[in-house]
Amino acid sequence: MIRRFWRRMAWIVPLACSACGETFQSALQPAGPHAASLARLIWSFTAICGVIWLLVMLVLLFALWRRHRPAEARHERRATAIIGAAVAATVLIITGLTLMSYAATRGLSDDAPDPVVIRVRGYQWWWEVTYADRRPERTFVTANEIHIPLHRPVRLELTAADVIHSFWVPNLAGKQDLIPGRNNTLTIVADAPGTYRAQCAEFCGLQHAHMALPVIAEDAAAFDTWRQAQLAEAPAPVTAEQAAGRDFFTAGPCSACHTVRGTSAAGRLGPDLTHVASRQTIAAGQLPTTRGSLAAWIADPQTIKPGNNMPLVPMTPDQLQSVSAWLASLR
């Protein structure tokens, strides 16, 4: 059995590590104080539990391989005492683990001073993100991407528009559900700059698998610049092709669902596209934002993400070209 265990480990360890190198959505690579404390908790639980498991296995091996003598009353009494001691040890360990758990919970308290407040609303199968500010003119709506400043607590106010979703960015914090009829909050803090992927973690229907968003942690200056840029309206088309794209977008079915600030498109059913080209991904974390992927997505959303709510809109190749050109210019 032990040999089997080592054989197993010999397989798994290299495989696991090969995967570790690339991943940017992992609870084991914390990039903020909350996730770091959770990772510490995970590792210490794992270590303690690993030792317990080894002990149990050792006793089991001892039972199988020891020289067996006829049992005497003396042995029975000793066994009872050992069982009693083991139960007492279990109680102690369990109490210890419970206290560790409580201690870790205390560190994740929500009442941080002066947080950045971001409202996240879950839709089937994308995220609406609202940066709230006391001054209404500094509030804006975006989608499927969150920027946060480093070292500053960010309070996410989580609501759901349709079914239950769950916001989980494992590198920064544990998950929290978005529940219709309820308001939940989650505080995240990032210490290292980078892009961390968040994904819906509560089954929410057909495209649950493709409901992600990048969380970009950057220094305060970069964050302010980004925020300022997001406040602006969409840039005016430069080329004739872009202008044609805009006209098709605002006149056709696109504008029924999407908003592009600065144009007449004001639908609220799909993601806000005002600065879509400034985002890293489209289709809720599924495709990198390029003109090509925009065109592919618009041409056939139901093949890329079957069952999502964006219809396959019939258009000519020219229209597709111009719409994707215009959207790719919305930086």
Added chain:
Amino acid sequence: MIERCVLFAVLSLTACKREMRDLRSDPPEAAALDQVRPMENRIGGAAPRIMYALGQPYEGNAYQLNQGKRLYDWFGCKGCHAQGGGVIGPALMDGWWRYGSDPVSIYLSLRDGRPNGMPAFGQRMTTDQMWQLTGYIRSLGSYRPSTAAPSRNDEMQARPAENRGPAAAALIARPSR
């Protein structure tokens, strides 16, 4: 056991089509679905032939009807027709139809609009979306319970759910103008 067999046999005939989820309509099919042949007065007419080849999914497929319900909400139908009772526009659940109750008439109303305020959605919605909405609107004006029609919404309830035959509840009411 025989009863069960009969029940399942009956179910299997209807259920396949009722529950199947066709998530993507082929562009040529979607285009063909627009080939309605209306009567002169644009009330009634012949449905596109492909509708029958597809097995009339927008009449009895639960998923398509449910999508129609979502679109009813999303495209602002409630603004004028409320939950089906009508405010600015006419009621849809009293069983009275100004322009006909058949799918083609409703589709034409959606696509091309009607006089006195009904806007045209032909530029806003895709063909299959309009057919989904058509199917749903017909379930709103239904007198009989239906197993394929959607049930209540997660919101305040203003009328019986579509699967309960909401028009039957409106029978005692006076038809709205």
Added chain:
Amino acid sequence: MSGSYLEQVVQPDTRDTDIPPRLLGPQLERIWGTPRGLWGFLTTVDHKRIGQRYIVTAFIFLAMGGVLALLMRLQLSGPERRFIDPDRYNQIFTMHGTNMMFLFAVPVMEAVAVYIVPLMVGTRNIAFPRLNAFSYWMFLIGGLVLWVGFALDMGPDVGWFAYVPLSGPQYGAGKRSDIWAQMITFTEIAALAVAVELVVTILKQRAPGMTLDRIPLFVWAMLVTAFAVICAMPAIMIASTSLILDRLVGTHFFNPSEGGDVLLWQHLFWFFGHPEVYIIFLPAVGMISSIIPTFARRPIVGYLPLVLALIATGILAFGLWVHHMFVTGLPRLGESFFTASSMAIAVPNGIQIFCWLATLVLGRPVLKTPMLFILAFFFTFVIGGLSGVMVASVPFDTQVHDTYFVVAHFHYVLIGGAVFPLMGAVYYWFPKITGRMMSERIGRWVVGLVVVGFNLTFFPMHILGLQGMPRRIYTYQPELGWGPLNLFVSLSGCILAAGFVLFFFDVVRSMRSGAPASDNPWQAATLEWATSSPPPSYNFSRIPVVTSANPLWDATILPATRGLRVERRELLVTTVVDAEPQARESSPSDSIWPFWAAVTTSVLLVSSIFTPWAVVWGAIPVTFALIGWFWPKSTPEDLA
């Protein structure tokens, strides 16, 4: 010859003392036996036939659920695979979970109990045998409803816990969720019926002398399980019925806009769902406690602590449902309470593990296949138990909830903790049930393949979960780096599947041509080994009298009771605590009515998915079936 003689001798009120011992068996067989053919098949109320049928059906559902698992592993073997579209995939994982929990795990445990418990407590049939037959038909039809629905593209697609609003009226189009919810009703009726039978059998039908402290541990485990079923199942029936009402007639139990609450569903579901885990695990505890003493060649160490641990687990199981809802934003204080209670259940489980280990240490373990499965249990279940302690911690759980870590955890607990002991129990009791031994050689291969395959399949899922892979996703993107490990998991799944295929092969092979088994091939101590293999329809020609906790080890010849009637089905009722004889009670004869009652109830339940009027019109045939079932008999039922 004996028949004609018996006809002369057996008058009303003939006792077993009135006829020659050599004719007792044939006479009891005449009274208790089941007629051959289809009629016998449909009407029998013999707990052994029904139990056997129940076990076979549940294992068929296991195999079907396993095929679904392989399909999922095929789809997940690489990033963005397109073998299965998301709609089908969602149905498949929902079917897998639902099928395994409701159609395999709970029924199979109760099925083993239906077969074994009456033998273990030394009685001739289970209490309420017609209810038992009814229970099987309900279970079978409920399973068929679910699978026929799946075949017709009507399979539920909302996960096995069907959270509203996704399963509710607005987002769950069609009848898919209704089929799921009504299947719950079927299986719950079946499970509740068996639970009631077991409680009564265990409390009132034990052989004389089997006082509470001489009850075999498997029987204790089933008693606690049966009470847990009785307390837990009503919650899910309320939940699933409310869901159907919301969907069919537009009630607002789960509609926040009308004062309902979506979290109400989760509370109701998990108030059942968590005890459910122990409803599956406690019988396994009983099986382990039966197998270990037999193969350790000594009585179990710590009988009393084990019984208390069983009861404590059964009670604590109802105090930790909220740990499935740690990320729904409940108040901190509540979460802390449920962390403590979830952690606390590790203590009774620890007691069980320690007592078993002590039995092994003090005994002389013989490594036959059933025992090997118990070793496999230790190896895997302890990992599952410890990862259970991990997810009991709120902060830990926020990182792993709804990820593959949890998938790994509950498969370790359910397969390691329940299926391995169950397979051990199959090898252990197979000779008793069929009269033939299973192959020791193939058995060792099965253990090897299943244990290696299982651990290679599910251990990496812990890592995947911590690397951020949520559960219930039909695919994942290549840049996430989960591909290699998922491929490894899928390949390992094939080893596991091979182990199960070999297991099924061994079962079928042994049933046809296994070596004949003696009455007590393992030299075990409990009463089921006191009768022949397979047992006769009447179980025991005379009801044995129990004088110790390990009757077959402590007495070479069991004393037996005398005086039961032989010209009708009669069994002995004893007192609850001391098992002193109290009355002779008649046991119901074969009847077709349970079958018709199940058919009519099924018509009512299935139709009521489609129209509420089915409850009214469907009740009429149910009434007739029940009138037939309970038609008054002219014979007195019990005699002191």
